[in-house]
Amino acid sequence: MQILVDADALPNVIKDILFKAVKRLRIPLTMVANQYVTVEKSKYIKSIVVSSGPDVADDRIVELVQQGDLVVTADIPLADPRCWRRW
Secondary structure, three states: OOOOEOOOOOHHHHHHHHHHEEEEEEEOOEEOOOOOOOOOOOOEEEEEOOOOOHHHHHHHHHHHOOOOEEEOOHHHHOHHHHHHHHH
């Protein structure tokens, strides 16, 4: 299991909660955004920067996600796996 986050508009308070949870539970966390996102130094946390444009971060998350993973997003189409067929 891993946690994938659409981090383009992620509130800092949620980011802090996720950082604490993944370090405590030892679950990999990947932040995906079209700009650099500051992350805590941890072997469980990484950041991926994608090019800017509509749905670029969403597309990268869909490429990475596997069954059993958790995706954190405010993007309704990305949150609904039935919509993933467009990717």
